[in-house]
Amino acid sequence: MSATGVWVLRKTSIFSAFVFAAVLLLGTYWNQLNQALQQREQASLVRDLINTQVSSVERLLNFSLLSTELLAHEVRRSDGEPADFAARAAEILRDFPSVSSLQLAPAGINRQVFPYSGNEAALGLNVFEHGPTAVATAKARDDHRLTLNGPLDLIQGGSAVIGRNPVYLPDSESGAGEYFWGFVSAVIDIERLLSVTDLQTLARSGYQYALIRPASPGVAQRVVFEGGGPLNSANVQTLDVRVPNDRWVLRMSHGPSERGLILGYGHLLSVLAALIIAWLVHYVLREPYRLRALVTSRTEELHELAYHDYLTGLVNRRLLNEQLGQALREQTYSGGVVALLYLDLDDFKRINDSMGHEVGDQLLVEVANRLRGQVRANDIVARLGGDEFAVVLRNSGGRHDLLGLAEKVVAVLGRPVRLNGRDLVISTSMGITQAPHDGDSASQLLRNADLALYASKRRGKNCVEFFNIDMQREASQLMQLEEDLRHALSSRQLALAFQPIVNIEQDRVVAFEALVRWQHPEQGLLMPGHFIPAAEQSGLIIPLGFWVLRSVCQGLVARIEAQRDLVPVALNISPQQFRDKHFMTEVAAILRETGVPPDLLEFEITESTLMDNLDATIAILNALKGLGIRISIDDFGTGYSSLALLKQLPVDTLKIDRCFVKDIGENEEDRQIIQAVIAMSAQLDLDVIAEGVETVAQRDLLHAFGCRQVQGYFYGRPVIGAIPDTGRLLPHTADAIA
Template structure:
């Protein structure tokens, strides 16, 4: 064996990457350090400038205060009985004072704050406020005050021979102090005003005083648009004008209040040029190093790449099953030392030998596997595996032959009933007949598969136009309109079909099947025996429904349901006849969820029966409480879903509640929709008779919106007819609604039943209903649905004697 040499030196590209990362990192750190040093230097300079400004401010204050003290002694104010002479001296020497000390205004105030002498009659409010403070504290005072411009204010209390105190106040411009500050720090100086929000644009800074108007105005005009006032105060503003670079720094000017700052403009062009030169040097050095190392790596790994490319060129021979040719062409001898590539070459030769042996075995097994698990044993149709294979192949074909692929998802309606009642053998016979009818309906180029259970899938290619898929679906539905003979009996079995279409080869087969499945369930919800095409809203509705079903399960466990009660009033007298119990859902995040949002989902779920029995118990408790309070003839209406009404345990449960609470059934009125009543007439009549024997009343809810039939009304022991609120809402504007209401009232009275109008919301509706002798009404005009507390207030305040005043 030749000595083994490691390969790391052949992959120096990693070193280049490491050097590049290190170079970028070091350069970044160097730039950051330079920025930090510059910022620290600026902070030190700002601190020194702050000290210089405070020093100049103190000098100006001492100068003015010393002059005032000297002038007071010269005027011999302590030996004067009043301040008239001192005021005259101030007026006489004001021009001299203004010339030598740059004093702009001079005032003399007596102990009551009245002006004794003023160079200007207008006295700022801040001056008067401060005079009162000096008169109180009898201490000199000074500050910088900014309004239209910034001035230095100095105040000194003086005392005459009588012990009376007056205050001398003067203001002087800050221009000399700014000039001295500029000479001291070497920067241009300005006073700026900042109003309002600190997050607004720094361009809105207001310049008040400038040491160099032309330079400062041009520099401030170059402030970036996106720079904010807050950034300017915290970090300063770098400005570039041509080859010149400036930095604007800000120092607070006044201690009381906000908004006035000293702006110091420094020329940092030298630093910027040094920084740019350093950056260029670093980039040039990194680029040169990278190029040199890249050249070294390229030439050192050239042979390595040649050998790898040679191996790559010959590897496809293995896929082409040319194993011997691969071993001959891929062989290569090492130059001096053996390395990893030689190990790879020997392993590739060994692999080709083993693949050659394996290929012979695979070819034999593949022929057997192609015939396994691709067809359904019962119907003879391709199964789900064949469906996936052919659907993926059809979608892939769209790359070369653009078009559309359609999927029909078919489910037999009520298959479970036949399977349960007639036996599994009859169910199998039904599936075989269904498969035959589907095969008979489609074209030879289409594929029909059994997806599982009573579900079938049809893959339709060459869908030009889409009407072809629609016609095939309609043909299948037509086939299922014919009866099927099972166990010498004829059964009419319909099918619900959902369709999805794809025109993109990127579409996933599972997604296309899932979309057709969703469309099929939509067809079932619409009435079964129908065909529906998929749209995105179906998926959203299904997702929302599943989410709502999940939350409803939690709502039951967490006791989030509650009942509210809407009063029912006898229209002729105003007597409170009873209430309708309405379900409400207190969702932890949505708040109170309306019944329209969840009742439909709840009624079609297994939780409806459980919620219904909870409602019964809650209603019995409420009626028991009302009877205890003296409402002995009160009646409570309870809505029943179809699932709850047809539950065999319903009479047993209600009988148990009647015994437990010792309440007769005539306190309760069970509301049923017309759809529930006609769903199974015989079973409905049986259940109604059992509950009637317990004393319960029955009402038809939302009368006129469903499957109304006078023959059903004659058969069923119904006591009350409730007119749907949609007719009441429109009866004053819509003559058709009006006619429906008055004819319904007349018909119900002829049948000697009671009529209740829902949705009474105004006095006009009430008057019309009373005119036509409607028995009872409920709606917002009388009261909204009431919780326990509101119900108690309603009984005490609105119907204390059992009657509601109707106006």
Template structure:
């Protein structure tokens, strides 16, 4: 009890110290914040003062120009004095802020507009008046405008007077002789009101305006607001005038703001310091409870670290941590084990089409079945996703491993019922033997992965036990993939062209572009030997775009040589047709090579269309809008219906060579070909027959009204230079398949 009481007092002392420290720090930051606030307010006030001074200076300068205008008119012609009222009225209408305009021939004010209220100024001798004499004589001497004031006027009020000396500008005797003064009277009160000073006063600002005499330094304050200036927050701005400068002083009381800010921040500081001190106090007086909680959470984390949260099976971390011990156990007791690595075939489709929640339930069911199929000594692990590992620690023989692998296949294939849905899964297993294939986890996983790849390659839903030949095959496959990527990059792939001819006109109207690989070691490699590799390695889109680009390059080459135009057909795979970048890429090629779309055709097989008929139709319509010819390749061998065909933007059907090959001897093939041609023509679709190898086949196709032909009888696929020299018009009867 005493020990706990000591701990409580120590905790209270520490918490109090923390409270004092935090509150002191907060007070320091409050001081900094208030200082910064005051500086910002001073900067703001300085900007307002400069802006206000500039506005007053602008208004005065504009008003001063009135005397210069009047002086200029009188200087040109002194007789214009008769029109003084008219001039003065126009000037005051054009320039605001002027109270009256005066004209003083020989320095004596004789004309005032408006006269009402200003009669007391008539007859005032500016040159001899003690208040105005010095400034007036200086104006005559320096021949420039002066500003007098602020001064108290004889007619009452305080104003600024702008005086401009007038000199005769006539030639001859008396030229440049002093004539008199043009003066403008600008009352300060309306001028200051228009400049916004009164608005600032209503917003709580204190303002004063003063003028310091240039010689005596005597200060004359001619305007002051009712609110007194605050010297602690005072800023000043100069107003420059022809007679000197004025000083605008401006202040604003921010003490209330500072006081409010200080109270609010101190309240927040007290709250923050109290919360921190109280929280720390509670932590310090509960060390035992916290320690128990930490121990409990540590045990839970250790358990979670080695367990998959979805299925409850051991996870990848468990495998990495314990696999070394398992292998050592198998080796030490000279026993036999197996490492089975597998995933669920096509499991991704469940997540993509039905949802991840259902996919998770499927994984839980599979995990339960796997646990029931293994013995207590075996270890079932979920690596992540749909990947699992089963480690057999006491397998008696290879046959026993095979038996357990088959049980795994059987249990995963059983129907799974989830939320009124039924699923049937299959799996592919890759198996490595312990210690035959390695005694390190990384080695076993690599070998099992190779075996799993082989199981999938053989058609999935089976198991494969690793052997060294698989590793070599995998290495060879990897090397081939790299070689193909290099071939595309270094343009080792070339195009050969098989001419397509019009059966009626006996003219070459197009060609089919066929890709070949000029392998640096194997020589010319045909597409059957590398297209599957491109599809399997994910390079088919890059390869397809390469063929499209090379086809456009060749058409541009023919145009440059001035050769006869052709329609060049390019084969498209299902992956290309589903590629969202296909149409933009074709548009790019059309723009880059300046080749119209109607010189390009794309051939698509029926099976390619069936993968996603709606998407295929949309893509083909977009290609059709570019002028591209759409052809169905190998027609008759797939599963297309006439209903689908009429809804697709098809220009050309290519009859498969299997129907043409036995055309002379097989009555059924003849009827099929004739029916396809008739049907296509009814749908306004042209027909080309491929695989034409004899004159008899060609003539028979002519009799069926087939439009185009392609085959060895005219030409095998030939290289670019040979196709450049191929004649446009041919006499087909003179050709023989063996001579080409």
């Protein structure tokens, strides 16, 4: 090779090496610049996201800890441990799904826990001497502050965080100041707490998180929960979580960013210099745009998570408040009417429990799609959580048009939905409120719509109800009535009235029905129709029903001890009481406590209650029959029993509802129904009692049809007091009312 050739080759090599180095340096520079940009933007996204999640965790914790405030109020109101702790705790737990149990710890020693099952080991624990929480517990007592401890390994098993709320009661001895009574504690299940945040959804999207309780004097660092894998140290963000009397830290990051591949191509630069340069130019030119598109996509995902329901894609509660507020501001200038429709699927929980949450989710998606199809493009459809939906209608028109649309929506949602090879039919209750007539703020409209929805459900579900000002008054009165009834249960304001059940062939009393009355200190004597609905709504119907059972048993035992005549006493069992998981245990306990012969008791259970979940019903009825208690189907004929179903039920008596007896003399259809029931009862060897008998004509017709036992004003009104004597029949006023 000539010297010139060597020089050219050397020059080319040097130039190639220079180009390689220049392109490699340029590519490295752009790559590092873009990586830094991506990391900064990713860090900004993570910061926004961690702020949202911290707010969610704080809100969920504070909401869960509100349960201790409610229970502490009960302790202060009772001047110590409330007598109905279990009932009140059960009521509170229904409203706080993250709380797994509630505890009362007078002087720091756990004396009561609900639910008891599974938490027996927690009883008797002295929280001042329990190592992991002793220091924090003492500090909570001294500082008069609610304290959150945890996560802790519970002595009854499992892991949870515990909120302890110190309770101070007035010092009755000194007449001034107060003394430390003890703690009201709520055990918050970590898994339940996590399940209602977006953290698990974010973990599936590539985010990592760890909620940590930092180390403190005498307490080691502890992870509350974590997910998504190890934190990426390149973009980890940290934010404190404000918890009562403690400090938690939420750390969050996203998976490693995409990295350039420039160095891999550098090894080929000496062979394919031109191609590599062209590729590098293309790469450098397109990379910023790709990164911006990636950031835009991630930002849209974050916005979707923050403002839309993940399941249905509808607006969530947060965005609904903002958009409803905006619609109200626009309405102020335009003068139009904004309507808010608040919807709730009736008995949706039953579908979830019987067919699973996956089917329930599919049903919610179908409901969302049907709602979208019934409104205009500029209207707002939102899912507020669970089976609750809302629709905001701009320029909704008059009340008549709005009612027509609402009824159309209810009808569309009521069409069958084909899921898992079955046609599911759901009904919908709806409450409607309008601005500016019913309110001028989003919060006020939502509150009033909720009241209207509640009124719709009280009408029997699958109804539409407009808000009116009386609903606020009724809600306040109902709350006061519930509070008065709770007080009445513990202050002997309730009494029993007894109405005779008569054998019309012998004019002889063969049984009594026990009915409850309330001697209200301000409103006077209240009939059941005035307070039973409030008792059912608040859950007080369960302790009320057991009070009636215990009182009847005590009255029967008193007559036995006095050697007075005896006939069975029938009492009504409410649907909630019948389905209560402690029903059989409580009945057996009352029988043992009073020593009453079970064959003197007859439980009247409505037909619709017995037909709901037939297998469970038969099991409960067999258990009652095993105790020796008679069973009566109350209000028979108003439900949907068939002869085949009745044959499966171990019942003794059918009570024909008064609605069939009332017009027996004029209504041929009622007469046919009564005759059919009596004939069917004879075939099944069941007793029959006709209710609401008030005239001679009614009695005589029933006797002619073969009915032997009746109950009604013709033979006697309910009499308040002890169980009456049966030696003689109270004279009826046949001539006066015939």
